[in-house]
Amino acid sequence: MPAGQALQEWKNHWPLALAAAFGMTLSMLHVYSLGAFMAPMEEELKWSRAAIAGGLTISSLVGALLSPFMGILIDRLGCRRVALPGAALFLLSTCLLTFTTRSVWSWWGIWFLVSLTLSLVRPAVWTKAVSAVFHRGRGLALAAALSGTSIASLLGPVAATYLIEALGWRMAYVALALLWASFVLPMLYFFFDRADHKAGRDVASAPISKGYSLREALASSHFYRLGFATIVIAVVVIGMTVHLIPLLTGKDMPKGEAAVIAGSVGVVSLIGRFATGAMLDRWNGPLIGAFSAVLPAMAALILLLCEATPLNAILAVCLLGFSLGAELDVIAYFTTRYFGLKNFGAIYGSIASLLAIGTGLGPLLAGLCFDMTGKYDFALMCVPVLCVVTAIMLGTLGPYPDFDREKATETP
Template sequence: MDDRILARAEWRRSWAVVLTAAIGVSLTSLYVYSIGAMLAPMQHDLGWTRTQITGGLSMATLIAALIGPFVGVAIDRIGSRRLAIPGIVAFCSSVALLSLATTPLMWWLLWALVGLCSAGVKPTVWAAAVSSIFDRSRGFAVAVILSGTGLGATLVPVVASGLISAVGWRLAYVCLGGLWTAASLPLAIRFFYGARERPLTATPERTIGSSPVAHAPLRTIMLSPRYILLGLAAMICTLVTTAYTVSIISLLSDTGMNTGTAATIAAEIGLVSIAGRLAGGYLLDRIDARLVMAAAAALPAGSGLLLLAMPGQIPAAIVAAGLIGLSVGSELNATSYLISRYFGQANFGALFGTLVSVMALATGAGPLGASLIYDHTGTYRLMLGLSIPLSLLAAGMVSAIRHVRRTAD
C-alpha cells in the first residue's frame, strides 16, 4: 500500500494521541524555561548567587538522569499510559512546592523532588507511545509531540514573567503547576495510549535493511559505536543549547539591551523551535536523518559568532536566537527517530530513556557552567566562545555515524 495513504490513516486514527503527547512534553519546559525568569527576582529577594539558583536545575537534572534508564525499561514493560497520568499530578505538584524554598539547601532538595517526579512526564514516555503507533509518518508525528518543548519555551517565560509581576516568584511557581495540570491531565486520561494499550492501532513497521545491531541484546546496542556517537553528539548539543536558552535574557541584558526586549527575543527561541521541529520532522521521513541532526548540532556555532561579533545589536540577537531555536527544534526528534530506525522498537524505551538521561545531565550542566563562567568573569563571552567548537564537534560526531538503509515491507 502507498506510504502516503498509510501515513494519512495513521493521523486519522491517532491525532488526539499526538495532541495530548505534545502538551505532555511541554510539562518539562516548566522548570527549564521558568528559572530564567526567576533568576533576577530570586537574586533580589533572597540574595543568592546565580550559581546557587541554577544549581537547583542541575540537581533536578542529575536525579532525572539517574532514573531515566529505569523509566525507559518501565515503559518497555508496562507502557507509557500507566506512567504518564500519575506522573502529571506528581510533577506539577513538585513544581508548585518550589515556592516554599527559604535556603539554598532547601531549594536544592525541592529541585531533587522535581527531578524524581519528572520520571512520569519525560519525553521518553510520550515519544515511546507515539513511535509505537506511527511508522510511515513517525518522523513528523514525533516532531509534532516534541514541539511541546517549543510551546513551553514560548509560553513559560512570558507566563512566568507575568505571574512574577502580578503575584511574585513564589506564587508564580504555584500557578505554573496548577495551569499545566489543568491543561494536560484531562487530555491524558481521555486520549493518551500506545500500541501496548491498543495494539490494533499500530502500523506494521518497516525493517532496517543492513543493521544486525538492531536485533542484538540491549547491552550490545548500548556499546555499539553508532549508539555511543549519537549519545555524545546529543549530549554536547543539549549542553550548548540549554546554556543559551537559560542565560539568554541575562546575557542580552548585560550588553545594554532592556529586559523587555531581551525577554521577547528569548521567546523567539520557542517559536522558531516549533517551526524547526516540524520542518525537521518532515525531512526525517524523506532524507538521511543524520543530515538533519548534524545541521541542528552546528547551528549554535553561528549564534556564538554573531553575539561575540555584535554584542548588544538587536538584529544579531534575533538571528542568534533563531539559530538556537532551530537547533533546539530539530535535535531531540532527530535523536528519537535515529534510535527507532537504527535499533527498532523492542528496546526503544530503554535506549531513548538512557540518552534522554544523558541529555538531562547536559541540561543541568549547561546553565550551571554558564553561571559559573559569569560569576567568575562577569561576562558570558567565554561561554559564547566555547559554544562554537563544541557545536562543530557534535555535528562531526553525527556525520561519522554509519548510514543504514531502510527497506519497506
C-alpha cells in the same frame, strides 16, 4: 497505500498526538521558565546563578538515574497510569518551590522532589504511546508530540516573566503550575485514556522489529559518537537558552523585550523540528545532523561579537531555536536508523540519560562562568569549538546499516 494508512492513523489517533504534545510541555517547563526566575531570586536571596541553576542539575541527574526504571514502569503499567498521576504530582511539587528559604539547601531539596515527579512525565511516556499507534506516520507523529518542548520554550519564559512581575517569584511558581494544570490535565484525562487503551492493542499486534541488541549497540562506535554529540548539544543549546534572558538584559536590553525575544525560541524550534524531520527523510542524514550542530555556534558568535540590538538578538534566537527543534528529532531518528527498532527503548533510554545530564550541566556551567567573570563571554567562546567537534562527529557517522542484509548474512 502507505500514504493512505498514514492518513488513517492520523484520523484515528490525532487526539493522542495532541495530548502527547501537551504532556511534553511538562517535561521542559521547568527548564525554559527558570531563566525568568534567576534575577529576582538572585536579588532577594543573594545566591549565585550557578546555585540557582543547580536545581536543573539535580533534576537532570535524577532523571538520568531513573530513566531505565521509568521505562520498566511504563511497560508494566501502561502510559496512562503513569502519565496522569505523574502530571498532577509534578505540578503539585512545582508549587512547593514557593516555600524555598534563604538556605540554598531548601531550594535543592525541593528540586529533588520535583525531579522524582518529573521522571514520570519525561519524553519516554509520550513517545511510547505515540509510537504504539503510529506506524506509517510515526515520524510526523513523533515530531508533533515532541513539539510540546517548543510550546514550553515559547510560553514558559513569557508566562513566568509576567507572573513574576505581577505576583513576585514565589507565587509565580504556584500560578505557573495552576496555569499549566488548567489545560494539560483535562487534555490528558479526556484524550490520553482512549489513546493508551488502543496503544496496548496495537503494540500486541505489531510485527517484530529488526535491529541491534543493547550489547551490540554499546559495542558500536556510532553509539559513542551519538552519545558525545547528544551531551554536547544539550550542554550548549540548553545552557544558552536558559540564560538567554539574563544574557540579553546584561547587554542593556529591557527585560520585557528580552523575554519576548527569548520566547520566540519556541516558534523557531517548532519550525526546526518539522523541517528537520522532512530533511532527514529526503537528504543525507549525517550532513543534516552536522548542519544543525553548527547553528548554535553561529548564534554564540552573534551574541559575543555583535551589539545587542533587537535584530541581532532575533537572528541569534532563530539560529538557536532551529537547533533546539532539531536536537531531539536528530537523536531519535539516528537511534532508529543506526540501531533499529528492536531494542529502541533500551538504547534510546541510555542516550536520553546523557541528554538529561547535558540538560543539567549546560545551565550550571554557564552560571559558573557568569559568577566567576561577571559575564557570559567565556562560555560563548567555548560554544563554537564544541559545535564544530560535534558537527564532525555527526557528519562522519556514515551510511545506515541494512538490517535485512545483516539478517540474511547471519542465516545459515
